[in-house]
Amino acid sequence: MSDKKRIITFFIFVGLFSIFFAVGAETTVSEEEAKLFLEQFEALVENIDSVGIFLHNLAIALPMFIPGFGIVWGFFASWQTGVAFAAFKTINPTLIQIPSLSILYLTPFGLMELAAYSIAMSRSLFLVQKLIKKIPIKSDSKITGIEVGIVIALLLAGGFIEAHMIELFEKGELQVPEI
Numbered sequence: 001m002s003d004k005k006r007i008i009t010f011f012i013f014v015g016l017f018s019i020f021f022a023v024g025a026e027t028t029v030s031e032e033e034a035k036l037f038l039e040q041f042e043a044l045v046e047n048i049d050s051v052g053i054f055l056h057n058l059a060i061a062l063p064m065f066i067p068g069f070g071i072v073w074g075f076f077a078s079w080q081t082g083v084a085f086a087a088f089k090t091i092n093p094t095l096i097q098i099p100s101l102s103i104l105y106l107t108p109f110g111l112m113e114l115a116a117y118s119i120a121m122s123r124s125l126f127l128v129q130k131l132i133k134k135i136p137i138k139s140d141s142k143i144t145g146i147e148v149g150i151v152i153a154l155l156l157a158g159g160f161i162e163a164h165m166i167e168l169f170e171k172g173e174l175q176v177p178e179i
Contacts, residue, residue, distance in 0.1 A: 009125065013118040017078045018101055024082020025100030034090035041084070054159030057113060061120050061151050065144065067131055070124030074117055109165070112158035116151040123147050
């Protein structure tokens with residue numbers, strides 16, 4: 001496969017992931033559903049640290065490498081994350097002023113996660129293409145291993161950055177910019 005095809009496919013998945021996230025973020029979430037989600041979310045992230053964030057994101061990313069299923073899983077995870085943002089907007093209406101895609105594109109950890117998920121989903125597509133053409137995928141094990149390593153590195157760095165930014169935000173040292 002050419003490098004050009006790999007790069008184009010990566011950016012197609014960046015775009016598709018973004019679209020699914022944006023659609024999820026525009027979902028109408030009732031106040032009751034939003035409160036229930038927030039309770040579950042707070043229980044999930046209580047005492048979470050950078051390693052916990054990394055492991056959570058890794059558990060989402062690794063299935064995205066599965067041929068075929070990984071693409072569907074990735075779009076579902078993207079949409080579900082958008083719905084989570086919609087729930088936050090329901091509870092905190094000031095978030096309505098923040099464009100949903102800014103979470104992905106204007107935070108370092110958002111960009112790292114977006115890149116990691118797009119790498120994994122695009123590899124899933126390439127593996128499916130080979131399976132359809134009845135080309136053995138064993139020859140892809142080295143490049144897939146390298147991509148898994150890149151995804152792990154991106155998510156590990158992203159987890160530390162996200163935890164640090166949350167810590168700064170909780171201390172009042174990081175503010176959400178006025179829009």
